[in-house]
Amino acid sequence: MATRALIFDFDGTLADTEAAVLQSWREMFRDHGVELPIDVWHTVIGTQNTAATMFKLLAEHVAGIDPERLRPGMRARVRELLEAEGPREGVLGYLDEAAARGLTLGVASSSSGGWVHGQLDRLGLATRFTSVETGDVHAAKPCPDTYLAALATLGVTAAEAIAFEDSPHGVRAAKAANIPTVAVPNPITASLDFGHADLVLPSFTAKPLAEVLELLA
Structure with missing residues (x-):
């Protein structure tokens, strides 16, 4: 047919866009003294679970994480990284x-x-x-x-x-x-x-x- x-x-x-999003999450994790495991990232690619999974993982290592406070900065960073990308x-x-x-x-x-x-x-x-x-x-x-x-x-x-x-x-x-x-x-x-x-x-x-x-x- x-x-x-x-x-x-x-x-x-x-x-x-994946590279920019991954970089922004890695930067956020490193700002809190944590490394983001790439194998965990692979589990959420192509799904709608990225943010929830990442914030849950970060909270396991850092007490008092407030996703709503961190989310705007992360989104702004992604847009900044994508500005020149076609x-x-x-x-x-x-x-x-x-x-x-x-x-x-x-x-x-x-x-x-x-x-x-x-x-x-x-x-x-x-x-x-x-x-x-x-x-x-x-x-x-x-x-x-x-x-x-x-x-x-x-x-x-x-x-x-x-x-x-x-x-x-x-x-x-x-x-x-x-x-x-x-x-x-x-x-x-x-x-x-x-x-x-x-x-x-x-x-x-x-x-x-x-x-x-x-x-x-």
């Missing part, structure tokens, strides 16, 4: 090729709508996507709900779409929705297990979209 739509995860896939290398080529082929585009993210829409606006990508489904409206990954919602909004079946993900949680969500899935890990997730993906690419520049479409047809 011919592919009619592409659905992208946002954080770490369309843009490498889409991941090769993403614009994929989006341009998709448009030339008449494919519709969607986003399926565990993050909040405010964050995703804001970042898409910052990157100049907002008008490219017909569907933007987020974790504050639907159950977050690894549940398939954001992907199922994207399929419904785009008006395509799972067999007519391809999902792009950077985390194992995201791959599981897309596969649970029965969507052929391409894993494109970023530097933080590159060491994780993507055995459930139909195709794993080291970057969006590794293969042109035309070849990916042919491989997954």
Whole structure:
């Protein structure tokens, strides 16, 4: 069946926001004299549990932690780190090729709508996507709900779409929705297990979209 739509995860896939978010958490932990274990970070990538898990872990080491006092500064630091960051290398080529082929585009993210829409606006990508489904409206990954919602909004079946993900949680969500899935890990997730993906690419520049479409047809 011919592919009619592409659905992208946002954080770490369309843009490498993961690095900025991880750096901000590492800085916060170090400000309190604690190191953030990367293996714990790996457990929350692609889910909606990041802040809760990180604050709980920090509270285990430092008494009297007030998440509401720390949260604004952390968010400001993330935005500062992202100011000069664009889409991941090769993403614009994929989006341009998709448009030339008449494919519709969607986003399926565990993050909040405010964050995703804001970042898409910052990157100049907002008008490219017909569907933007987020974790504050639907159950977050690894549940398939954001992907199922994207399929419904785009008006395509799972067999007519391809999902792009950077985390194992995201791959599981897309596969649970029965969507052929391409894993494109970023530097933080590159060491994780993507055995459930139909195709794993080291970057969006590794293969042109035309070849990916042919491989997954």
